[in-house]
Amino acid sequence: MTATMQPESEAAEAPRRGGRTPVAGQKTRPRGRGLEFGHWWWALPGIALVFAIHYVATGIGGFFAFTNWTGIGAFKITGWANFEAIFKDPTKLGALSNTLFLAFGSVLLGNIAGLLIALGLNRVLKTRYILRTLFFMPVVLSPLATAYIWKYIFDFDGPLNAFLTAIGAGDQTKPWLADPQWAIWTVLVVLVWSSTGFAMVIFMAGLAGVPAEVEEAAAIDGANLWQRFRNVTLPAIRPAVAIATTLGIVQGLRVFDPIMALTAGGPAGATETLATQVYKQAFALGNFGGGAALALVLAAIILIFAVIQQRLTRSNPED
Protein backbone atom coordinates (compact mmCIF):
# COMPACT_ATOMS: atom_id res chain seq x y z
CA MET A 1 0.00 0.00 0.00
CA THR A 2 1.23 3.45 -0.74
CA ALA A 3 2.00 5.28 2.47
CA THR A 4 0.46 8.69 2.45
CA MET A 5 -0.27 11.50 4.85
CA GLN A 6 -3.62 12.38 3.30
CA PRO A 7 -5.95 9.73 4.60
CA GLU A 8 -9.07 11.57 3.46
CA SER A 9 -8.44 11.12 -0.21
CA GLU A 10 -5.44 8.96 -1.00
CA ALA A 11 -5.63 6.29 1.69
CA ALA A 12 -9.30 5.80 0.91
CA GLU A 13 -8.23 5.20 -2.64
CA ALA A 14 -5.44 2.76 -1.84
CA PRO A 15 -7.54 -0.21 -0.68
CA ARG A 16 -9.85 0.22 -3.65
CA ARG A 17 -7.01 -0.32 -6.05
CA GLY A 18 -5.82 -3.36 -4.17
CA GLY A 19 -2.23 -2.16 -3.99
CA ARG A 20 -1.79 -1.91 -7.75
CA THR A 21 -0.40 1.23 -9.27
CA PRO A 22 -3.34 3.56 -9.60
CA VAL A 23 -2.89 4.18 -13.31
CA ALA A 24 -6.50 4.42 -14.37
CA GLY A 25 -6.91 2.30 -17.45
CA GLN A 26 -9.58 4.60 -18.74
CA LYS A 27 -7.35 7.65 -18.81
CA THR A 28 -4.37 6.18 -20.63
CA ARG A 29 -6.60 4.54 -23.21
CA PRO A 30 -7.06 6.48 -26.44
CA ARG A 31 -10.63 7.71 -26.56
CA GLY A 32 -13.04 7.77 -29.43
CA ARG A 33 -11.33 5.11 -31.52
CA GLY A 34 -13.71 2.35 -30.56
CA LEU A 35 -12.47 -0.93 -29.18
CA GLU A 36 -8.74 -1.36 -28.85
CA PHE A 37 -8.47 -4.82 -27.34
CA GLY A 38 -10.47 -7.94 -28.08
CA HIS A 39 -13.48 -8.18 -30.38
CA TRP A 40 -16.81 -6.76 -29.25
CA TRP A 41 -18.63 -9.97 -30.20
CA TRP A 42 -16.67 -11.85 -27.56
CA ALA A 43 -19.17 -10.41 -25.09
CA LEU A 44 -22.21 -11.79 -26.94
CA PRO A 45 -22.51 -15.27 -25.35
CA GLY A 46 -22.32 -13.79 -21.85
CA ILE A 47 -24.82 -11.04 -22.62
CA ALA A 48 -27.20 -13.53 -24.27
CA LEU A 49 -27.09 -15.95 -21.33
CA VAL A 50 -27.61 -13.22 -18.72
CA PHE A 51 -30.36 -11.68 -20.80
CA ALA A 52 -32.20 -15.01 -21.11
CA ILE A 53 -31.80 -16.22 -17.53
CA HIS A 54 -32.20 -12.92 -15.70
CA TYR A 55 -34.16 -10.50 -17.83
CA VAL A 56 -36.43 -12.68 -19.99
CA ALA A 57 -37.35 -14.99 -17.09
CA THR A 58 -37.84 -12.06 -14.69
CA GLY A 59 -39.79 -10.16 -17.33
CA ILE A 60 -42.17 -13.07 -17.84
CA GLY A 61 -42.48 -13.45 -14.07
CA GLY A 62 -43.15 -9.72 -13.81
CA PHE A 63 -45.90 -9.98 -16.43
CA PHE A 64 -47.65 -12.66 -14.36
CA ALA A 65 -47.66 -10.25 -11.41
CA PHE A 66 -50.56 -8.55 -13.22
CA THR A 67 -52.51 -11.78 -13.72
CA ASN A 68 -54.35 -14.30 -11.58
CA TRP A 69 -52.27 -17.21 -12.90
CA THR A 70 -52.06 -20.20 -10.55
CA GLY A 71 -48.90 -21.67 -12.05
CA ILE A 72 -50.69 -23.92 -14.56
CA GLY A 73 -53.54 -23.49 -16.98
CA ALA A 74 -55.34 -20.36 -18.13
CA PHE A 75 -55.14 -16.90 -16.58
CA LYS A 76 -56.74 -13.47 -16.76
CA ILE A 77 -55.03 -10.10 -16.65
CA THR A 78 -56.13 -8.44 -13.43
CA GLY A 79 -54.16 -5.19 -13.45
CA TRP A 80 -53.07 -3.92 -10.05
CA ALA A 81 -55.33 -6.27 -8.07
CA ASN A 82 -52.43 -8.39 -6.76
CA PHE A 83 -50.61 -5.32 -5.49
CA GLU A 84 -53.72 -3.96 -3.79
CA ALA A 85 -54.17 -7.34 -2.11
CA ILE A 86 -50.60 -7.20 -0.77
CA PHE A 87 -51.09 -3.87 0.96
CA LYS A 88 -54.37 -5.00 2.50
CA ASP A 89 -53.03 -8.31 3.83
CA PRO A 90 -51.62 -8.09 7.40
CA THR A 91 -49.46 -11.22 6.80
CA LYS A 92 -47.71 -9.50 3.88
CA LEU A 93 -47.27 -6.25 5.77
CA GLY A 94 -45.89 -8.23 8.72
CA ALA A 95 -43.52 -9.98 6.33
CA LEU A 96 -42.42 -6.59 5.02
CA SER A 97 -41.60 -5.23 8.47
CA ASN A 98 -39.87 -8.50 9.45
CA THR A 99 -37.76 -8.32 6.28
CA LEU A 100 -36.67 -4.76 7.03
CA PHE A 101 -36.01 -5.58 10.68
CA LEU A 102 -33.87 -8.61 9.82
CA ALA A 103 -31.98 -6.91 7.00
CA PHE A 104 -31.10 -3.77 8.93
CA GLY A 105 -30.64 -5.54 12.25
CA SER A 106 -28.25 -8.12 10.82
CA VAL A 107 -26.31 -5.53 8.82
CA LEU A 108 -25.97 -3.22 11.80
CA LEU A 109 -25.02 -5.86 14.38
CA GLY A 110 -22.94 -7.97 11.97
CA ASN A 111 -20.95 -4.95 10.81
CA ILE A 112 -20.42 -3.55 14.29
CA ALA A 113 -19.26 -6.95 15.54
CA GLY A 114 -17.12 -7.45 12.43
CA LEU A 115 -15.58 -3.99 12.80
CA LEU A 116 -14.81 -4.45 16.51
CA ILE A 117 -13.17 -7.83 15.88
CA ALA A 118 -11.23 -6.41 12.92
CA LEU A 119 -10.01 -3.49 15.07
CA GLY A 120 -9.08 -5.94 17.83
CA LEU A 121 -7.12 -8.10 15.41
CA ASN A 122 -5.62 -5.18 13.54
CA ARG A 123 -2.08 -4.77 14.84
CA VAL A 124 0.70 -6.70 16.61
CA LEU A 125 -1.44 -9.64 17.76
CA LYS A 126 0.62 -12.83 17.53
CA THR A 127 -2.26 -15.14 16.65
CA ARG A 128 -4.28 -12.76 14.50
CA TYR A 129 -4.35 -15.06 11.46
CA ILE A 130 -5.53 -18.08 13.45
CA LEU A 131 -8.22 -15.95 15.08
CA ARG A 132 -9.23 -14.52 11.73
CA THR A 133 -9.64 -18.05 10.35
CA LEU A 134 -11.77 -19.06 13.34
CA PHE A 135 -14.08 -16.05 13.11
CA PHE A 136 -14.47 -16.58 9.39
CA MET A 137 -15.43 -20.26 9.62
CA PRO A 138 -19.24 -19.79 9.79
CA VAL A 139 -19.17 -17.91 6.48
CA VAL A 140 -18.25 -20.99 4.44
CA LEU A 141 -21.04 -23.15 5.88
CA SER A 142 -24.25 -23.64 3.95
CA PRO A 143 -27.19 -21.64 5.35
CA LEU A 144 -29.06 -24.92 5.65
CA ALA A 145 -26.40 -26.58 7.82
CA THR A 146 -26.05 -23.42 9.93
CA ALA A 147 -29.79 -23.31 10.50
CA TYR A 148 -29.93 -26.95 11.64
CA ILE A 149 -27.19 -26.36 14.22
CA TRP A 150 -28.95 -23.33 15.66
CA LYS A 151 -32.31 -25.04 15.58
CA TYR A 152 -30.90 -27.50 18.10
CA ILE A 153 -29.31 -24.75 20.22
CA PHE A 154 -32.68 -23.00 20.51
CA ASP A 155 -34.59 -26.28 20.94
CA PHE A 156 -36.49 -26.69 24.19
CA ASP A 157 -34.22 -29.59 25.19
CA GLY A 158 -31.22 -27.83 23.66
CA PRO A 159 -28.02 -26.28 24.98
CA LEU A 160 -29.35 -22.73 25.51
CA ASN A 161 -32.04 -23.81 27.94
CA ALA A 162 -29.66 -26.32 29.55
CA PHE A 163 -27.21 -23.48 30.08
CA LEU A 164 -29.85 -21.17 31.54
CA THR A 165 -30.89 -23.93 33.96
CA ALA A 166 -27.27 -24.59 34.89
CA ILE A 167 -26.63 -20.96 35.84
CA GLY A 168 -29.82 -20.85 37.90
CA ALA A 169 -31.97 -18.95 35.43
CA GLY A 170 -34.25 -21.91 34.84
CA ASP A 171 -37.33 -19.69 34.85
CA GLN A 172 -36.05 -18.02 31.68
CA THR A 173 -36.15 -21.22 29.62
CA LYS A 174 -38.63 -21.23 26.77
CA PRO A 175 -39.20 -22.85 23.40
CA TRP A 176 -37.34 -20.04 21.64
CA LEU A 177 -38.29 -20.89 18.08
CA ALA A 178 -41.94 -21.47 18.93
CA ASP A 179 -42.31 -18.27 20.94
CA PRO A 180 -43.93 -15.58 18.75
CA GLN A 181 -42.09 -12.85 20.59
CA TRP A 182 -38.62 -14.43 20.55
CA ALA A 183 -38.54 -16.34 17.26
CA ILE A 184 -37.48 -13.35 15.15
CA TRP A 185 -34.59 -12.61 17.54
CA THR A 186 -33.32 -16.17 17.15
CA VAL A 187 -33.32 -15.68 13.38
CA LEU A 188 -31.43 -12.42 13.85
CA VAL A 189 -28.80 -14.17 16.00
CA VAL A 190 -28.25 -16.79 13.30
CA LEU A 191 -27.93 -14.15 10.56
CA VAL A 192 -25.45 -12.13 12.60
CA TRP A 193 -23.45 -15.24 13.48
CA SER A 194 -23.02 -16.23 9.86
CA SER A 195 -22.24 -12.74 8.52
CA THR A 196 -19.87 -11.33 11.16
CA GLY A 197 -16.79 -13.08 9.73
CA PHE A 198 -17.56 -11.71 6.30
CA ALA A 199 -17.75 -8.11 7.52
CA MET A 200 -14.59 -8.72 9.57
CA VAL A 201 -12.39 -9.68 6.59
CA ILE A 202 -13.64 -6.72 4.55
CA PHE A 203 -12.79 -4.38 7.42
CA MET A 204 -9.43 -6.05 8.00
CA ALA A 205 -8.55 -5.49 4.34
CA GLY A 206 -9.65 -1.86 4.67
CA LEU A 207 -7.66 -1.38 7.89
CA ALA A 208 -4.55 -2.83 6.29
CA GLY A 209 -4.63 0.17 3.96
CA VAL A 210 -4.34 2.64 6.85
CA PRO A 211 -0.65 3.40 7.26
CA ALA A 212 0.69 2.96 10.80
CA GLU A 213 2.57 6.28 10.48
CA VAL A 214 -0.65 8.26 10.13
CA GLU A 215 -2.10 6.71 13.27
CA GLU A 216 1.14 7.31 15.10
CA ALA A 217 1.24 10.93 14.00
CA ALA A 218 -2.32 11.42 15.25
CA ALA A 219 -1.44 9.79 18.57
CA ILE A 220 1.62 12.04 18.97
CA ASP A 221 -0.56 15.05 18.26
CA GLY A 222 -2.63 14.02 21.28
CA ALA A 223 -5.64 12.38 19.63
CA ASN A 224 -7.32 9.83 21.88
CA LEU A 225 -8.45 6.38 20.78
CA TRP A 226 -11.91 7.52 19.69
CA GLN A 227 -10.61 10.59 17.86
CA ARG A 228 -8.06 8.45 16.06
CA PHE A 229 -10.77 6.03 14.99
CA ARG A 230 -13.21 8.77 14.01
CA ASN A 231 -10.81 10.99 12.08
CA VAL A 232 -8.12 8.69 10.75
CA THR A 233 -9.32 5.10 10.56
CA LEU A 234 -12.97 5.56 9.64
CA PRO A 235 -12.43 7.85 6.62
CA ALA A 236 -9.84 5.43 5.31
CA ILE A 237 -12.12 2.40 5.53
CA ARG A 238 -15.20 4.09 4.10
CA PRO A 239 -15.07 2.06 0.87
CA ALA A 240 -14.95 -1.11 2.97
CA VAL A 241 -17.96 0.07 4.98
CA ALA A 242 -19.86 0.84 1.77
CA ILE A 243 -19.21 -2.60 0.28
CA ALA A 244 -19.91 -4.54 3.46
CA THR A 245 -23.19 -2.74 4.23
CA THR A 246 -24.52 -2.72 0.66
CA LEU A 247 -23.94 -6.44 0.21
CA GLY A 248 -25.32 -7.12 3.66
CA ILE A 249 -28.55 -5.25 2.97
CA VAL A 250 -29.10 -6.87 -0.44
CA GLN A 251 -28.46 -10.30 1.12
CA GLY A 252 -30.53 -9.52 4.19
CA LEU A 253 -33.58 -8.37 2.23
CA ARG A 254 -33.78 -11.62 0.27
CA VAL A 255 -33.03 -13.94 3.21
CA PHE A 256 -34.71 -17.29 2.65
CA ASP A 257 -32.80 -20.53 3.33
CA PRO A 258 -32.05 -20.03 7.06
CA ILE A 259 -35.63 -19.02 7.82
CA MET A 260 -37.15 -21.95 5.96
CA ALA A 261 -34.90 -24.37 7.84
CA LEU A 262 -35.24 -22.67 11.25
CA THR A 263 -38.89 -21.67 11.60
CA ALA A 264 -40.45 -21.93 8.12
CA GLY A 265 -41.91 -18.48 8.82
CA GLY A 266 -43.66 -19.51 12.04
CA PRO A 267 -44.86 -19.41 14.71
CA ALA A 268 -48.04 -17.83 13.33
CA GLY A 269 -46.14 -15.79 10.75
CA ALA A 270 -43.82 -14.21 13.34
CA THR A 271 -40.71 -14.79 11.19
CA GLU A 272 -42.34 -14.58 7.77
CA THR A 273 -40.29 -12.50 5.30
CA LEU A 274 -41.04 -11.30 1.78
CA ALA A 275 -38.87 -14.07 0.30
CA THR A 276 -40.57 -16.85 2.24
CA GLN A 277 -43.99 -15.38 1.35
CA VAL A 278 -43.05 -15.24 -2.35
CA TYR A 279 -42.07 -18.89 -2.21
CA LYS A 280 -45.20 -19.95 -0.36
CA GLN A 281 -47.57 -18.01 -2.59
CA ALA A 282 -45.96 -18.99 -5.88
CA PHE A 283 -44.90 -22.58 -5.21
CA ALA A 284 -46.97 -23.95 -2.34
CA LEU A 285 -50.32 -22.12 -2.48
CA GLY A 286 -50.79 -22.01 -6.25
CA ASN A 287 -51.05 -18.24 -6.37
CA PHE A 288 -48.27 -17.51 -8.83
CA GLY A 289 -49.65 -14.11 -9.80
CA GLY A 290 -49.72 -12.95 -6.17
CA GLY A 291 -46.25 -14.38 -5.51
CA ALA A 292 -44.87 -12.65 -8.60
CA ALA A 293 -46.39 -9.32 -7.50
CA LEU A 294 -44.75 -9.72 -4.10
CA ALA A 295 -41.41 -10.59 -5.74
CA LEU A 296 -41.71 -7.41 -7.79
CA VAL A 297 -42.25 -5.39 -4.60
CA LEU A 298 -39.22 -7.11 -3.06
CA ALA A 299 -37.10 -6.34 -6.15
CA ALA A 300 -38.12 -2.68 -6.00
CA ILE A 301 -37.24 -2.46 -2.29
CA ILE A 302 -33.84 -4.08 -2.85
CA LEU A 303 -33.10 -1.75 -5.74
CA ILE A 304 -34.10 1.35 -3.76
CA PHE A 305 -32.00 0.45 -0.71
CA ALA A 306 -29.00 -0.59 -2.83
CA VAL A 307 -29.05 2.82 -4.56
CA ILE A 308 -29.56 4.80 -1.32
CA GLN A 309 -26.80 2.81 0.35
CA GLN A 310 -24.40 3.48 -2.51
CA ARG A 311 -25.15 7.20 -2.42
CA LEU A 312 -24.76 7.48 1.35
CA THR A 313 -21.47 5.67 1.75
CA ARG A 314 -19.77 6.50 -1.51
CA SER A 315 -16.55 8.36 -0.75
CA ASN A 316 -15.71 9.51 -4.24
CA PRO A 317 -18.67 10.44 -6.44
CA GLU A 318 -16.59 10.30 -9.62
CA ASP A 319 -15.91 6.62 -9.22
Added chain:
Amino acid sequence: MFRYTKLTLLREVGLWALALLFLAPFYFLVTTALKPDNELFTTSALAPPKSPDFSNFIDVLTATGNSNVVTGLINSVIITAGSILGLIALGSVTGYVISRSTRRWSKGAYYLFLVAIILPGQLGAVPLYMGARALGLTGSAWGLIVLYTGMLLPLSIFLYANFFRGLGTEYEEAATIDGASKSQIFSKVVFPMMAPATGTVTIFAGLIVWNDFFTSLIFLGGSDNQTLPVAMYYYIGSLVSQWNSIFAIVIVSMVPILALFLFAQKRFIQGFSGGLKG
Protein backbone atom coordinates in the same frame (compact mmCIF):
# COMPACT_ATOMS: atom_id res chain seq x y z
CA MET B 1 4.66 2.67 18.88
CA PHE B 2 2.73 -0.50 17.99
CA ARG B 3 4.66 -2.83 20.29
CA TYR B 4 3.48 -5.92 22.11
CA THR B 5 2.49 -4.73 25.57
CA LYS B 6 0.57 -6.22 28.49
CA LEU B 7 -2.52 -4.60 27.09
CA THR B 8 -1.99 -6.41 23.81
CA LEU B 9 -1.75 -9.71 25.66
CA LEU B 10 -5.02 -8.91 27.39
CA ARG B 11 -6.60 -8.13 24.02
CA GLU B 12 -5.30 -11.38 22.61
CA VAL B 13 -6.67 -13.45 25.49
CA GLY B 14 -10.00 -11.64 25.30
CA LEU B 15 -10.34 -12.32 21.59
CA TRP B 16 -9.56 -16.00 22.13
CA ALA B 17 -12.32 -16.21 24.72
CA LEU B 18 -14.68 -14.51 22.28
CA ALA B 19 -13.64 -16.86 19.47
CA LEU B 20 -14.32 -19.94 21.61
CA LEU B 21 -17.75 -18.60 22.54
CA PHE B 22 -18.39 -17.76 18.89
CA LEU B 23 -17.54 -21.30 17.83
CA ALA B 24 -19.52 -23.00 20.61
CA PRO B 25 -22.10 -24.22 18.05
CA PHE B 26 -19.39 -26.46 16.59
CA TYR B 27 -18.89 -28.02 20.02
CA PHE B 28 -22.58 -28.94 20.25
CA LEU B 29 -22.50 -30.18 16.68
CA VAL B 30 -19.69 -32.66 17.27
CA THR B 31 -20.61 -33.83 20.78
CA THR B 32 -24.25 -34.40 19.86
CA ALA B 33 -23.41 -36.29 16.68
CA LEU B 34 -21.31 -38.71 18.73
CA LYS B 35 -24.06 -39.46 21.25
CA PRO B 36 -25.78 -42.84 20.99
CA ASP B 37 -29.59 -42.75 20.91
CA ASN B 38 -30.02 -43.64 24.58
CA GLU B 39 -27.84 -40.71 25.70
CA LEU B 40 -29.59 -38.12 23.56
CA PHE B 41 -32.35 -37.30 26.04
CA THR B 42 -30.81 -38.63 29.24
CA THR B 43 -27.63 -36.54 29.29
CA SER B 44 -27.45 -32.75 29.44
CA ALA B 45 -27.26 -30.98 26.09
CA LEU B 46 -24.08 -29.32 27.37
CA ALA B 47 -22.27 -32.55 28.30
CA PRO B 48 -20.06 -34.56 25.95
CA PRO B 49 -21.12 -38.17 25.24
CA LYS B 50 -20.22 -40.78 27.89
CA SER B 51 -19.54 -43.46 25.32
CA PRO B 52 -18.91 -41.86 21.92
CA ASP B 53 -20.59 -43.75 19.12
CA PHE B 54 -19.86 -43.54 15.40
CA SER B 55 -22.88 -45.52 14.25
CA ASN B 56 -24.71 -42.31 13.28
CA PHE B 57 -22.01 -41.60 10.73
CA ILE B 58 -22.16 -45.13 9.34
CA ASP B 59 -25.93 -44.74 8.89
CA VAL B 60 -25.37 -41.48 7.01
CA LEU B 61 -22.71 -42.83 4.68
CA THR B 62 -24.73 -45.94 3.81
CA ALA B 63 -28.06 -44.19 3.20
CA THR B 64 -29.57 -44.94 -0.21
CA GLY B 65 -32.15 -43.39 -2.53
CA ASN B 66 -32.54 -39.63 -2.65
CA SER B 67 -30.50 -39.17 0.53
CA ASN B 68 -27.43 -41.02 -0.75
CA VAL B 69 -24.63 -38.71 0.36
CA VAL B 70 -21.97 -40.37 -1.82
CA THR B 71 -23.98 -39.67 -4.97
CA GLY B 72 -24.71 -36.21 -3.56
CA LEU B 73 -21.03 -35.54 -3.02
CA ILE B 74 -20.09 -36.60 -6.55
CA ASN B 75 -22.91 -34.55 -8.08
CA SER B 76 -22.01 -31.50 -6.02
CA VAL B 77 -18.36 -31.73 -7.10
CA ILE B 78 -19.29 -32.09 -10.80
CA ILE B 79 -21.84 -29.27 -10.73
CA THR B 80 -19.62 -26.90 -8.72
CA ALA B 81 -16.56 -27.54 -10.91
CA GLY B 82 -18.54 -27.22 -14.15
CA SER B 83 -20.16 -23.97 -13.05
CA ILE B 84 -16.82 -22.50 -11.99
CA LEU B 85 -15.27 -23.35 -15.38
CA GLY B 86 -18.23 -21.79 -17.22
CA LEU B 87 -18.08 -18.68 -15.07
CA ILE B 88 -14.35 -18.21 -15.57
CA ALA B 89 -14.54 -18.73 -19.33
CA LEU B 90 -17.55 -16.48 -20.00
CA GLY B 91 -16.93 -14.03 -17.16
CA SER B 92 -13.32 -13.26 -18.05
CA VAL B 93 -13.97 -12.68 -21.76
CA THR B 94 -17.12 -10.63 -21.21
CA GLY B 95 -15.65 -8.62 -18.33
CA TYR B 96 -12.56 -7.90 -20.41
CA VAL B 97 -14.42 -6.70 -23.47
CA ILE B 98 -16.93 -4.49 -21.66
CA SER B 99 -14.33 -2.85 -19.43
CA ARG B 100 -11.84 -2.24 -22.24
CA SER B 101 -14.35 -0.98 -24.77
CA THR B 102 -14.89 2.74 -25.07
CA ARG B 103 -18.10 2.38 -27.03
CA ARG B 104 -21.32 3.48 -25.50
CA TRP B 105 -22.97 0.03 -25.44
CA SER B 106 -20.32 -1.32 -23.09
CA LYS B 107 -21.47 1.01 -20.33
CA GLY B 108 -25.04 -0.12 -20.94
CA ALA B 109 -23.93 -3.76 -20.80
CA TYR B 110 -22.15 -3.07 -17.51
CA TYR B 111 -25.36 -1.76 -15.94
CA LEU B 112 -27.28 -4.68 -17.44
CA PHE B 113 -25.05 -7.00 -15.41
CA LEU B 114 -25.10 -4.80 -12.32
CA VAL B 115 -28.90 -4.74 -12.12
CA ALA B 116 -29.01 -8.51 -12.74
CA ILE B 117 -27.00 -9.05 -9.54
CA ILE B 118 -29.76 -7.40 -7.53
CA LEU B 119 -32.88 -8.95 -9.11
CA PRO B 120 -34.44 -11.50 -6.74
CA GLY B 121 -34.38 -14.98 -8.24
CA GLN B 122 -37.89 -16.03 -7.21
CA LEU B 123 -39.58 -13.81 -9.77
CA GLY B 124 -37.97 -15.67 -12.65
CA ALA B 125 -37.96 -19.12 -11.05
CA VAL B 126 -41.19 -20.50 -12.52
CA PRO B 127 -40.67 -19.19 -16.09
CA LEU B 128 -37.08 -20.45 -15.86
CA TYR B 129 -38.22 -23.86 -14.76
CA MET B 130 -40.71 -24.11 -17.61
CA GLY B 131 -38.06 -22.99 -20.10
CA ALA B 132 -35.51 -25.45 -18.74
CA ARG B 133 -38.03 -28.29 -18.88
CA ALA B 134 -38.86 -27.45 -22.49
CA LEU B 135 -35.15 -27.58 -23.33
CA GLY B 136 -34.69 -30.86 -21.44
CA LEU B 137 -32.33 -29.28 -18.89
CA THR B 138 -34.14 -30.32 -15.71
CA GLY B 139 -33.05 -33.35 -13.73
CA SER B 140 -29.48 -33.34 -15.06
CA ALA B 141 -26.13 -32.02 -13.89
CA TRP B 142 -25.69 -30.29 -17.27
CA GLY B 143 -28.85 -28.28 -16.83
CA LEU B 144 -27.77 -27.09 -13.41
CA ILE B 145 -24.31 -26.13 -14.68
CA VAL B 146 -25.86 -23.97 -17.43
CA LEU B 147 -28.30 -22.50 -14.93
CA TYR B 148 -25.74 -21.66 -12.25
CA THR B 149 -23.39 -20.22 -14.87
CA GLY B 150 -26.15 -17.92 -16.08
CA MET B 151 -27.30 -17.02 -12.59
CA LEU B 152 -23.85 -16.09 -11.27
CA LEU B 153 -22.43 -14.67 -14.50
CA PRO B 154 -23.35 -11.05 -13.62
CA LEU B 155 -21.36 -11.31 -10.39
CA SER B 156 -18.43 -12.92 -12.19
CA ILE B 157 -18.42 -10.28 -14.95
CA PHE B 158 -18.68 -7.51 -12.34
CA LEU B 159 -15.63 -8.84 -10.47
CA TYR B 160 -13.59 -9.20 -13.67
CA ALA B 161 -14.63 -5.80 -15.05
CA ASN B 162 -13.71 -4.04 -11.80
CA PHE B 163 -10.35 -5.79 -11.86
CA PHE B 164 -9.57 -4.49 -15.34
CA ARG B 165 -10.50 -0.94 -14.46
CA GLY B 166 -7.57 -0.81 -12.08
CA LEU B 167 -5.17 -2.34 -14.58
CA GLY B 168 -3.14 -0.42 -17.13
CA THR B 169 -3.04 -1.41 -20.80
CA GLU B 170 0.77 -1.34 -21.24
CA TYR B 171 1.16 -5.10 -21.57
CA GLU B 172 -1.53 -5.38 -24.19
CA GLU B 173 -0.04 -2.46 -26.13
CA ALA B 174 3.41 -4.06 -26.02
CA ALA B 175 2.01 -7.38 -27.23
CA THR B 176 0.17 -5.61 -30.06
CA ILE B 177 3.41 -3.97 -31.18
CA ASP B 178 5.08 -7.38 -31.09
CA GLY B 179 2.46 -8.57 -33.57
CA ALA B 180 0.26 -10.76 -31.36
CA SER B 181 -3.33 -11.29 -32.49
CA LYS B 182 -6.26 -10.28 -30.32
CA SER B 183 -7.00 -13.82 -29.19
CA GLN B 184 -3.31 -14.46 -28.48
CA ILE B 185 -3.15 -11.31 -26.37
CA PHE B 186 -6.16 -12.46 -24.41
CA SER B 187 -5.05 -16.03 -23.77
CA LYS B 188 -1.30 -15.45 -23.33
CA VAL B 189 -1.10 -11.97 -21.78
CA VAL B 190 -4.42 -10.93 -20.26
CA PHE B 191 -5.75 -14.18 -18.83
CA PRO B 192 -2.63 -14.93 -16.74
CA MET B 193 -2.74 -11.38 -15.35
CA MET B 194 -6.31 -11.95 -14.18
CA ALA B 195 -5.30 -14.66 -11.72
CA PRO B 196 -6.44 -12.69 -8.62
CA ALA B 197 -9.87 -12.03 -10.16
CA THR B 198 -10.11 -15.66 -11.25
CA GLY B 199 -9.32 -16.70 -7.68
CA THR B 200 -12.07 -14.49 -6.33
CA VAL B 201 -14.61 -15.77 -8.86
CA THR B 202 -13.67 -19.38 -8.07
CA ILE B 203 -14.11 -18.92 -4.34
CA PHE B 204 -17.31 -16.87 -4.50
CA ALA B 205 -19.04 -18.95 -7.14
CA GLY B 206 -17.74 -22.20 -5.70
CA LEU B 207 -19.11 -21.39 -2.27
CA ILE B 208 -22.49 -20.21 -3.55
CA VAL B 209 -23.01 -23.19 -5.88
CA TRP B 210 -21.71 -25.73 -3.37
CA ASN B 211 -24.01 -24.48 -0.61
CA ASP B 212 -27.05 -23.74 -2.76
CA PHE B 213 -30.15 -25.65 -1.83
CA PHE B 214 -33.20 -24.01 -3.41
CA THR B 215 -32.16 -24.17 -7.09
CA SER B 216 -31.05 -27.79 -7.05
CA LEU B 217 -34.13 -28.81 -5.04
CA ILE B 218 -36.39 -27.41 -7.76
CA PHE B 219 -34.41 -28.20 -10.89
CA LEU B 220 -33.33 -31.73 -10.01
CA GLY B 221 -36.97 -32.40 -9.20
CA GLY B 222 -37.18 -35.33 -6.80
CA SER B 223 -34.87 -37.75 -8.63
CA ASP B 224 -32.33 -39.90 -6.77
CA ASN B 225 -29.59 -37.88 -8.45
CA GLN B 226 -29.20 -35.12 -5.87
CA THR B 227 -26.65 -32.60 -4.72
CA LEU B 228 -25.28 -32.79 -1.20
CA PRO B 229 -27.51 -30.10 0.42
CA VAL B 230 -30.64 -31.71 -1.08
CA ALA B 231 -29.55 -35.18 0.06
CA MET B 232 -29.06 -33.72 3.53
CA TYR B 233 -32.49 -32.11 3.40
CA TYR B 234 -34.21 -35.39 2.44
CA TYR B 235 -32.25 -37.34 5.04
CA ILE B 236 -33.23 -34.92 7.80
CA GLY B 237 -36.81 -34.79 6.55
CA SER B 238 -37.35 -38.33 7.82
CA LEU B 239 -36.01 -37.57 11.31
CA VAL B 240 -37.84 -35.84 14.15
CA SER B 241 -35.61 -34.45 16.91
CA GLN B 242 -33.04 -37.23 16.25
CA TRP B 243 -30.35 -34.61 16.68
CA ASN B 244 -27.49 -37.12 16.79
CA SER B 245 -28.41 -38.46 13.35
CA ILE B 246 -29.21 -35.00 12.00
CA PHE B 247 -25.84 -33.65 13.12
CA ALA B 248 -23.99 -36.64 11.68
CA ILE B 249 -25.18 -35.72 8.18
CA VAL B 250 -24.65 -32.01 8.83
CA ILE B 251 -21.02 -32.79 9.70
CA VAL B 252 -20.58 -35.06 6.68
CA SER B 253 -21.99 -32.34 4.42
CA MET B 254 -19.78 -29.58 5.82
CA VAL B 255 -16.48 -31.48 6.09
CA PRO B 256 -15.45 -31.05 2.41
CA ILE B 257 -15.96 -27.27 2.33
CA LEU B 258 -14.53 -26.73 5.82
CA ALA B 259 -11.44 -28.83 5.03
CA LEU B 260 -10.91 -26.91 1.80
CA PHE B 261 -11.29 -23.63 3.67
CA LEU B 262 -8.84 -24.53 6.44
CA PHE B 263 -6.39 -25.85 3.85
CA ALA B 264 -6.53 -22.73 1.68
CA GLN B 265 -7.84 -20.19 4.21
CA LYS B 266 -5.46 -17.47 3.10
CA ARG B 267 -6.64 -17.66 -0.50
CA PHE B 268 -10.27 -17.81 0.63
CA ILE B 269 -10.01 -14.67 2.71
CA GLN B 270 -7.94 -12.85 0.13
CA GLY B 271 -10.47 -13.79 -2.50
CA PHE B 272 -13.29 -12.42 -0.39
CA SER B 273 -11.69 -9.16 0.59
CA GLY B 274 -9.80 -8.64 -2.66
CA GLY B 275 -12.84 -9.01 -4.89
CA LEU B 276 -14.92 -6.54 -2.96
CA LYS B 277 -12.70 -3.54 -2.85
CA GLY B 278 -13.72 -2.03 -6.17
